[in-house]
Amino acid sequence: DEEEEIKLEINMLKKYSHHRNIATYYGAFIKKSPPGHDDQLWLVMEFCGAGSITDLVKNTKGNSLKEDWIAYISREILRGLAHLHAHHVIHRDIKGQNVLLTENAEVKLVDFGVSAQLDRTVGRRNTFIGTPYWMAPEVIACDENPDATYDYRV
Numbered sequence: 001d002e003e004e005e006i007k008l009e010i011n012m013l014k015k016y017s018h019h020r021n022i023a024t025y026y027g028a029f030i031k032k033s034p035p036g037h038d039d040q041l042w043l044v045m046e047f048c049g050a051g052s053i054t055d056l057v058k059n060t061k062g063n064s065l066k067e068d069w070i071a072y073i074s075r076e077i078l079r080g081l082a083h084l085h086a087h088h089v090i091h092r093d094i095k096g097q098n099v100l101l102t103e104n105a106e107v108k109l110v111d112f113g114v115s116a117q118l119d120r121t122v123g124r125r126n127t128f129i130g131t132p133y134w135m136a137p138e139v140i141a142c143d144e145n146p147d148a149t150y151d152y153r154v
Contacts, residue, residue, distance in 0.1 A: 006041060012112040013043070016087060021080030023048060023100060023108040045110070049103045054096030073099070076107030084109075 013025035024046040
């Protein structure tokens with residue numbers, strides 16, 4: 001159910017966006033639409049005016065980043081993931097479009113639409129969700145083998 005997924009994403013943002021590498025969530029509101037059109041849910045988030053990592057690569061000469069930029073971005077992504085994993089949350093869709101930069105070059109993770117909170121008793125997932133091009137082999141294995149599982153350490 002789409003409404004339930006949206007509620008889950010908002011709850012994830014409320015709980016875990018208070019970290020320097022997660023875009024801060026400020027709130028949400030319904031924007032009323034004219035008759036005959038669906039109302040829209042708007043999320044109010046921290047402004048990341050420098051765009052995504054995908055944008056950065058596309059706009060960089062030769063479409064490649066300098067090694068020290070890659071190291072910095074990677075470290076900041078890992079800090080954000082460590083924060084999530086410490087709370088037993090799996091993002092499940094890390095890719096260039098879901099990593100944003102502020103105008104001060106701060107790295108922020110976004111898009112928690114497919115993330116999952118792991119139950120402390122079970123603590124493993126076997127659902128196949130996210131963007132296949134960027135997926136860990138352990139996660140793909142779950143689609144091929146129903147007995148396979150993964151957890152926040154993937």
